Amino acid sequence: MNVRSFQLSDYKPLTALLEEVLTEECYEQTMEAFAxxxxxxxxxxLVAVKGSEIAGMIIGTIDDNKGYYYRIAVSPEHQRSGVGKALVAALRVRFEQRNVSKILITADEHNEPVLPLYESMGYVASDFFRSFQKLSIVAG
Structure with a gap:
């Protein structure tokens, strides 16, 4: 598996992945934030690639010197195989390279099901940023 920055050629398969795994409301919010x-x-x-297939993606942002994990999505056939952890770890490296003061996980209603993933990687409740604001407002 290779985790790398998004490339324009990823757009179509990535949007198909998001459409498959996210609810309609979450998909619309995520596409706005993604753009x-x-x-x-x-x-x-970041995208995770297995073979020639996009297995997952993660969107992060930095605001006020804080790094935020905004949205993570892994295709159903690659879930529970380490793709999510690899994406979180790779984005953490990017945050650390930029010397963010704190890393937080956006804990909106759409991210609730994946919070155990972050907890399994050592994040605790105080690392969860609970807000009803969208990324476009938080970082804009």
């Missing part, structure tokens, strides 16, 4: 983050800093949008 904004690409315009701000595309190096914080």
């Amino acid at each position: 904004r983050q690409l315009s701000w800093d595309s190096d914080l949008v």
Whole structure:
């Protein structure tokens, strides 16, 4: 598996992945945030590739010197195989390279099911940023 920055050629398979694994409301919010983050800093949008297939993606952002894990999505056939952990770890490295003061996990209603993933990697409740604001408001 290779985790790398988003490339334009990833757009179609990535949007298909998001459409498959996210609810309609979550998909719409995520696509807005995805577009904004690409315009701000595309190096914080990472994809996991297995063979020639996109297995997952993560969107991060930095605001006020804090790094935020915003949204993670892994294709059903690759879930529970380490893809999510690899994405979180790779984004953490990017945050650390930029000397963020704190790393937080956006804990909106759509991310609740994946919070155990972060907990399994050592994050605790105080690392969860609970807000009803969208990424476009938090980082904009």
